[in-house]
Amino acid sequence: MARLVRDCLQTGKPTFSFEFFPPKSAEDERLLWTTIRELEPLRPDFVSVTYGAGGSTREHTIEITERMASDTTLLPVAHLTAVGHSVAELRSIVGRLADAGIANVMALRGDPPGDPLGEWLRHPDGLEYAGDLVELVRAHGDFTVGVAAFPYKHPRSRTIEEDTEFFVAKMRRGAEYAVTQMFFDADAYLRMRDRIVAAGCTAPIIAGLMPVTNMGIISRSEKFSGAPFPAALEARFAEIAGDPKAVRALGIEETSKLAQRLLAEGAPGIHFYTLNRSRATREIWHNLALGSAAR
DSSP states (O other): OOSSHHHHHTTSSOEEEEEEOOOSSHHHHHHHHHHHHHHGGGOOSEEEEOOOGGGTTHHHHHHHHHHHHHHSSOOEEEEEEOTTOOHHHHHHHHHHHHHTTOOEEEEEOOOOSSOTTSOOOOOTTSOSSHHHHHHHHHTTSSOEEEEEEOTTOOTTOSSHHHHHHHHHHHHHTTOOEEEEOOOSOHHHHHHHHHHHHHTTOOOOEEEEEOOOOSHHHHHTHHHHHSSOOOHHHHHHHHHTTTOHHHHHHHHHHHHHHHHHHHHHTTOSEEEEEOTTOOHHHHHHHHHTTOSTTTO
């Protein structure tokens, strides 16, 4: 099995990956590891574990990532954010990951705790930008470092053009690939990719998708993705809002179609935001014919 995400991306085949978040209770912990065991047989190229706002789940993120590395066949990617950490703390975390054999990091600036759109305050002894964190991680070993991409631009970027410049700068400082925030419109991804290519950057940008399994995901999508849910698609869901099974079925269908189009358009991979549950991801996986015969 590949040890680095860069190796997965160099095969010429689309990658498929899953994202989890640290649980908040014993029951959530049990659910997470049940989900991991249910998804492990699908042989994803890699999996990632998120980092809470302000580093609030730092210890648990590291523990889960270490356990994935030691107790499963999965290739884990550790999320790491600059918010709330000194350079010394970040170096210590990177060293701990290396000691655990984890060589893949998703480097993010991170959101202020409490309010993702609140004022960004750099730690007095910390870093200002995600690109700074990319450089720090790459300076401490043979890590493959990924970063975030935003089909509708980052909420803090003033313009699309500025957002493109920031993205290209992260790649030039040592990042090797990106994973997008969740989105529901293939054209938004393709426009972003075209802008970045026009700026001289051809780094692989993996598409991050989350199926709509309930109406709450639609209402929270702008917070998750930085953009409103597509109006035409929202209208289709609104028509069946009173039927949870129909909502879920439409969500699986639309996400499967979205993934199929993205792959046909040359997306280098699909990253599933699982919400620590496996059923929807497994259904889409099989709709895409990603069983053992296809892998």
